[in-house]
Structures are given as structure tokens and as C-alpha cells.
Amino acid sequence: MSLAGLFNARWPGVALFDLDGTLVDSAPDLAAAVDRTLEQLGRKPAGLEQVRQWVGHGSPVLMRRALAGKADWEPASAADDALFNDALALFFNNYRQLNGKHAVVYPGVKACLEALSKRSCSMAVVTNKPEQFVGPLLKQLGLERHFKLVIGGDTLDTKKPDPAPLLHAMNALHGSLGTTVMVGDSAADVSAAQAAGIPCVAVTYGYNFGQPVHALGADAVVDSLSELL
Template sequence: MKLTKLFDGQWPQTILFDLDGTLVDSAADLAAAIDQMLLALGREQAGEARVRQWVGNGAAVLVQRALAGCHDHDAGAPMDQATYHQALTLFFDAYHDHNGLHATVYDGIEDFLVRAQQQGCKLGVVTNKPAAFTDALLEQMGLSHWFGVTVSGDTLTVKKPDAAPLHHALAALGGDVGSALMVGDSVTDIRAARNAGVPVVAVRYGYNYGDPIDSLGAEIVVDSLAELL
């Protein structure tokens, strides 16, 4: 399906992108930091395959899931808060060293961004990743120059799936809900778009907690953004 079918034959005026799992495959970096954290706590490493299923709701939730060893961090015994805060500090220290070290830009992203710019689209990033890592990763991946705004998980007091980060990005770009699009890889992005009142394109290659994304209500689901061109 062509993207223009969502906007009466035109391109959207504003496109907001998720970061991890949508623009950049950063799971190897995140897994390395999580495993370093777990080793420092005397625990077994999780490995990249498991970490891929835990990414998407920000660093705090990722660390909680890693400590619990499962996606549902509320499962089992209540989490010891002292251990959690120690783990979060260890993770942040480790991720400062690993951020962007093994990450790659997904195929089709550059082609799509070039076309979007040619069409006059205003582009932004809305991620649940902490700001301390968002801009650094975009810079290291050579992507920062494409985006007029980045809204991170700690930019506001709420994060996706709340609508506020998307509305904040639209306001910063001078965009409006009626001509905006969200692009993401998880149910969190789809819910955020729904809450914000904008259509959403979902990509299959990202980190939707190990679950298929096709049946979650996105207007378009693709294997690569190049399919939209």
C-alpha cells in the first residue's frame, strides 16, 4: 500500500518515528549493557534474543524485565527497590559505553528519509529511550540531521503510549494531527498513535515483545519502509 493513500493522494506533512527497532537495530548494544549489569549483580546473562523481547518501554522497564527474567516484570515476588536502583545505575553506566557500538540502521530507512525530505515532510523522533542516549545514538548512526525534533522518554513526565509525546513533537515541528503519521515497531507505538489521533505504519522487523504486529490495528504493516515508496 502506498503511503499517499492515507492522505488523499499526498504525503503527510509530518512524520514521527520511533527509534529502537524502527530506525535503528540497537538490540545488541542494549543486550551488552544488560548483560554487563547482570554480571555485576552476580546474575546470569540474558543474551540478545531475550533482551529483544524486553525493549520498547524505556530503560527503567527494560531493567525491571531483566531483573525479573521475563517480559512481565510484575510476575513473581515484589522487586527489591535497592537492587533495582543499583541495577539501573549499572545499566546506565554500561550503556554509555555500548550505545551505538554495535547498532545498525535498518535497510530502507535512508531511502525513505530522502524521499520524505524531497516531499517536504517535517520529521521527528518520538522514543521512550532516555534523552542521554537518544541524540548520541542518532548522531553516531548519521541520522540526526534528518530530524527537526527528538522527544525522549524523559522529555515529558509521561511517555508512549501516552499521546503527549507525539503532540509535543507535532507542536515543535509546527505540524497538526490531521496531516501527521507515526511510524513504529511495537504495540506501544500503535497505541500512542491511536491516543494521539494519527494513523500509524508498523514495521515487522522490530521489537514487538516477540509477538507479531500485523493484527494490532496499524493502517499499514511493512517489512521495510522502502515498500511505501
């Protein structure tokens, strides 16, 4: 389906994109940083496939899961709590060095962004990744020029699935509920869009903790962003 189909045959004036799992497969970088951190703490590495199941709720939750060795990290052990701040600091340092080294842009993303740019659509990245890592990753992968705004997980006081980051980005880009779309890969993206009152497209290839994307309630589900054209 075309994105125009969500707006009565009009293309959106504003498009908000999640980053990890939607535009970019960043799990290889994140896994490398997590594993280096765990090894520095004297623990066994988690591995890429495990880390893929933990990505999506921001770096603090990712490291909580890594320390616990599972997605359901609550209640954390006393030992994990004592390590958490040091582990997160180590992770940030490691990820700063590895950000963009192994990440790749998903097929169909560049074609979609080019098409929206040609239609004068204003675009923003709205992610739960800390803001300091977003710009360098977009630049490294050649995507930076498409986006007028970046909202990271620590840009505001709240992050997805709270709708506030989406509404903030929409307003900053002079969009409206009738002209804005959210594109993401997880329950956090769909829930945030629904709470904000804007349509949402979900991709099937991202990070949704092994849960079926079609069950999230998105307005459309696609296997590639090129399908939106």
C-alpha cells in the same frame, strides 16, 4: 503502499518515528549493557535474543525485566526491588559506553528518510529511550540530520503509549491531525497514534514482544520503510 495514500494522495507534512526496532536495531547494544550490568550484580547474562523480547517500554522496564529474568516482571521480588535503583544506574553507565557500538540501521530506512527530506517533510524521533542516548545514537549512525526534534522517554512527564509525546512533537513541528503520521514497531506506538488521532504505520521487523504486528490495528503494515515510497 505509499505514505501518500494515507493522506488522499498527499505526502505527510510531519512524520514521527520510533527509534529502537523501527529505525535502528539497537538490541545488540542494549543486550551488551544489560549483560554487563547483570554480571556486575553477580547474575547470569540474559543474552541477545532474550533482551530483544524485553525492549520497547523504556530503560526502567527493561531493567525490571532483566532482574526478574522475564517479560512479566510484576510483582517484583523484594530482592529485585532493593537492587533496582543501583541496577538502573549501572545499566545507564554501561549503555553510555556501548551506545552505537553494535547497532545498525534497518534496510530501507535511509531511503525513506531521504525521500521525506526531499519532500520537505518535518521529522521527529519519538521514543521511550532516555533522551540522553538518542542524539548520540542518531549521530553515530548518520541519521541525525534528518530530524528537527527528539522526544525521549523522559522528555515529558509521560511516554508512549500515552499520546502526549506524539501530540507535543506534532505541534512543535507545526503539523496537524490531517498531515501527520506515526511510524513504529510496537503496540505502544500504535496505541499512542490511535489515541492521538493520527494514522500509524507499523513495521514487521521490530520489537513487539513476540506478538503479531498485523493484530495491532495499524493503518498500514510494512516489511521495510522503503515500501512507503
